[in-house]
Structures are given as structure tokens and as C-alpha cells.
Amino acid sequence: MIDTAKLTIRMGIVRTFADMKSTENPWQTLNSSVPYENPWLSIRHEEVITPAGTPGIYGVVSFKNKAVGVVPIDADGNTYLVGQYRYALNEYSWEIPEGGSPLGTVPLDSAKRELKEETGLEAKKWTEIARIHTSNSATDEEGFLYIAEDLTEGEHAPEDTEDLRLWKLPLAEAIDMAMTSRITDALSVSALLIVARLRGI
Amino acid sequence: MIDTAKLTIRMGIVRTFADMKSTENPWQTLNSSVPYENPWLSIRHEEVITPAGTPGIYGVVSFKNKAVGVVPIDADGNTYLVGQYRYALNEYSWEIPEGGSPLGTVPLDSAKRELKEETGLEAKKWTEIARIHTSNSATDEEGFLYIAEDLTEGEHAPEDTEDLRLWKLPLAEAIDMAMTSRITDALSVSALLIVARLRGI
Structure with missing residues (x-):
């Protein structure tokens, strides 16, 4: 919860919540169309009235999956990173195990599936650490981040479009990669630094 | 740089870099079209051959701006958050000052402009902390994160489509918000937790 007593506006004037504009939607949507759609996302092109009362447009990229990301931690303090060439970036990227959870499914179930598919790992203990x-x-993409512990190893089975490498390394080294932009994926950076702070690493 | 000596694959086999698949693009693009475009982004719909050699499609959301985000820190250890209703999320969101840097412009210059527009602050000392x-x-969006220090206050001038609130608070409280998903914006979470670790907060 926001402590509204601490809200300030410029010129040093502190106002109570009742004085402030509310957190309700100040935008109006006049009409909406879908000029593009594929199995993973659609574009909603909308004519709007902005909070300032002026006419405008908004193109919302609406995702058909929630994002899920997992920091697996083994008994020796190691984690696992997945390396893959990211088509959208045109760059190679090292990341925590992550993937999609179709809307209407349970993100934790998808996190378990993605971890298994990409690393072969199963975990007895799961902890949600962030939304x-x-x-x-421009997008409505929402993600959920987890720690996975009490790991056991099995066979992994990446999706057939994937070409993944797996890297087992000390958690502290992965955290250092997040701090120095050798990991650039925002879900991975967020998850690893949350874990670092939770664990005092 | 990735320490390739530490790359492993399943079953405990450690291979040298020469044994591994390279980090070159394993995707082939057969053709590309742009079914949607607005002033902020375009969609490239592409027919591809996946790394597995199978035919597929990819819809890349290509942004016309780099993202820039700033953690301003004053002499008393306070930072500033910006609150706004995010149309794409349909949710109110508290974030670090952030915005866009059109492709071809200098992200640091845009970060300075966004900080001034949204908070009225100018800073003598800037430090880039992450890419x-x-x-x-699905997107190619790239962001750059900064710390801004040696602050002076002036008038702020949000864009006319924006309806922003400004909140000055101790940096440690903002970091706690990032840890507990009261801040959900990935750029803000990443930036605040990088700052926390750099400063030992």
C-alpha cells in the first residue's frame, strides 16, 4: 500500500489523499480494433482521450501468456542459467529459466513445466518472490518470479524451436552478471537481485 | 564476457567453446512485412526457419525509442518516484522517472530531459548503471538505467498527455517497494535493486 501521507506535489505542498487526484483510470477509450494477431500476442489499436482531455491513439501490445521466471538454487548454492539466441533482439542472451503461462493457466504450474523443460530440474520447494x-x-505483459529449491535432476526436453545451452554456476556469479549487464533480461536481473537481497548474498 | 570453461551441458559433460554451438544467429528469416505501425512501435511479421530447422513465424514488436530510467538521489538519501495510470496495464503504477529516447538520439540526453520534465530536477552527476x-x-526494447546526483530543483513540465504525481521518499523505502512488488515496473525494480547493491543499502 502507498502511504498517502507521504505523497507530495511540487512546491512543497503536502496534500491528503482526498485532495489528490484518484488512482482511477483518467483515460477514455473511444474505439478499439485488432490490426495484428499471432499465437503469442495481439495489437489493440485504440482511439483515446488522454488524461489531459486531448484526442490521441494508443497501440497496446497484449500478450497471450504471462511470463514466468525461476531462480533454481541447489544445495551447494549454485543456480542454472539458460543461453539462447533471442530472435527479437538479434543477440545471444543468458537468462534464468523462463517462459510463458497461457492466460487462464496457473503461473506456478507453468514455472514448474518451464524449469523441467529447459533444465531437467524438478523442485520440491517453490517460493513466489515477485509480480x-x-x-x-506499450504492453500488458505481466510476469511472476519464483525461487525453486530442493532440486532433483532429470532429463530436459526443450521445445523443438529452442536451441538452448545450460550453465550451472554459483548463484553469486549469476548475481554479479546481473549487476554488470552481462545478463540484460529484465526478468532475470530483477529475480536475481531480489534473491540476492532476500538471501543476503 | 562469458567464461566458456564453465559452460556445461546435461549429464555432467563439460565441453570447450569449440565443441559448443556458437552464439551466432541460428534463425533464418525468409520474409518480413509490417502489418502495424504507430509513432512508438511497429510490428515485423516474419516467416522464419527455427533453430530446429522447422518453418515458423515470428512477430517482433520493434520500438522506436530506447527506454531510459533514472534513480535520482538527493543529499539526504531521498529518491523520487512518479505515479501514473498506465493505459496498457489498466493499473496505477509507481516508477522511477523514465521515458523514451528516440532511436539515433543519445540515451543520457533523454534521461536528463525526462528527469527534468517529470520531476523538475537537474543533476550534475550522472552514472550509467545498466543496459x-x-x-x-517478442520485443527489441532496450533500456539504459542511470543514477542522478547533485540535484537541483526547478519547475517540471510533464508532457500534455501525462497525469503524473511525484513522491519524494527515502531511497530505502523505494527499494523496499521494489522488493515487495508495490513497484512492479521491471526497469524500476532492476534500477532500484542495482542501486541498493552498489550503495550497500
Whole structure:
């Protein structure tokens, strides 16, 4: 919860919540169309009235999956990173195990599936550590981040479009990669630094 | 740099870099079209051959701005958060000052402009702390994060479509918000937790 007593506006004037504009939606949507759609996302093109009362447009990239990301931690303090060439970035990227949870499914179930598919790991202990929005200026993508512990190893089975490498390394090294932009994926950076702080690493 | 000596694959086999698949692009793009475009982004719909050699499609959301985000820190250890209703999320969101840097412009210059517009603050000392990708499964959005110090206050001038609130609070409280998902914006969570670790807060 926001402590509204601490809300301030410029010029040093502190106002109570009742004085402030509310947190309700100040935008109006006049009409909406879907000029593009594929199995993973759609674009909603909308004519709007902005909070300032002026006419405008908004193109919302609406995702058909929630994002899920997992920091697996083994008994020796190691974690696992997944490396893959990211088509959208045109760059190779090292990340925590992550993937999609179709809308209407349980994100934790999808996190368990993604961890198994990408690393072969199963975990007895799961802890949700964050809800996150990846790119909120134009997308509605929402993600959930987890710690997975009490790990056992099995066979992994990446999706057939994936070409993944797996890297087992001390958690502290992965955290250092997040601090120095050798990991650039926002879900991975957020998850690893939350874990670092929770664990005092 | 990735320490390739530490790369492992399943079954405990450690291979040298020469044995591993390279980090070059394993995808082939057969053709590309742009079914949707607005002033902020475009969609590239592409027919591809996946790394597994199978035909597929990819819809890349290509942003026309880099993202920039700023953690301003004053002499008393306070920071500033910006509150706004995020149209794409349909949710109110508290975030670090952030915005867009059109492709071809200097992100640091845009960070300075966004900080001034949204908070009225100018800073004598700027430090880049991260390069980040917000949502790399489907977008090419790239962000740059900064600390701004030696602050002076002036008048702020939000864009006319914006309806912003400004909140000055101890940096440690903002970091706690990032840890507990009261801040969900991935750029803000990443930036605040990087700052926390750099400063030992």
C-alpha cells in the first residue's frame, strides 16, 4: 500500500489523499480494433482521450501468456542459467529459466513445466518472490518470479524451436552478471537481485 | 564476457567453446512485412526457419525509442518516484522517472530531459548503471538505467498527455517497494535493486 501521507506535489505542498487526484483510470477509450494477431500476442489499436482531455491513439501490445521466471538454487548454492539466441533482439542472451503461462493457466504450474523443460530440474520447494510488468508503456505483459529449491535432476526436453545451452554456476556469479549487464533480461536481473537481497548474498 | 570453461551441458559433460554451438544467429528469416505501425512501435511479421530447422513465424514488436530510467538521489538519501495510470496495464503504477529516447538520439540526453520534465530536477552527476532488455521474447526494447546526483530543483513540465504525481521518499523505502512488488515496473525494480547493491543499502 502507498502511504498517502507521504505523497507530495511540487512546491512543497503536502496534500491528503482526498485532495489528490484518484488512482482511477483518467483515460477514455473511444474505439478499439485488432490490426495484428499471432499465437503469442495481439495489437489493440485504440482511439483515446488522454488524461489531459486531448484526442490521441494508443497501440497496446497484449500478450497471450504471462511470463514466468525461476531462480533454481541447489544445495551447494549454485543456480542454472539458460543461453539462447533471442530472435527479437538479434543477440545471444543468458537468462534464468523462463517462459510463458497461457492466460487462464496457473503461473506456478507453468514455472514448474518451464524449469523441467529447459533444465531437467524438478523442485520440491517453490517460493513466489515477485509480480512484475516488463514493458508497461506499450504492453500488458505481466510476469511472476519464483525461487525453486530442493532440486532433483532429470532429463530436459526443450521445445523443438529452442536451441538452448545450460550453465550451472554459483548463484553469486549469476548475481554479479546481473549487476554488470552481462545478463540484460529484465526478468532475470530483477529475480536475481531480489534473491540476492532476500538471501543476503 | 562469458567464461566458456564453465559452460556445461546435461549429464555432467563439460565441453570447450569449440565443441559448443556458437552464439551466432541460428534463425533464418525468409520474409518480413509490417502489418502495424504507430509513432512508438511497429510490428515485423516474419516467416522464419527455427533453430530446429522447422518453418515458423515470428512477430517482433520493434520500438522506436530506447527506454531510459533514472534513480535520482538527493543529499539526504531521498529518491523520487512518479505515479501514473498506465493505459496498457489498466493499473496505477509507481516508477522511477523514465521515458523514451528516440532511436539515433543519445540515451543520457533523454534521461536528463525526462528527469527534468517529470520531476523538475537537474543533476550534475550522472552514472550509467545498466543496459537492459525489457521483454525479449517478442520485443527489441532496450533500456539504459542511470543514477542522478547533485540535484537541483526547478519547475517540471510533464508532457500534455501525462497525469503524473511525484513522491519524494527515502531511497530505502523505494527499494523496499521494489522488493515487495508495490513497484512492479521491471526497469524500476532492476534500477532500484542495482542501486541498493552498489550503495550497500
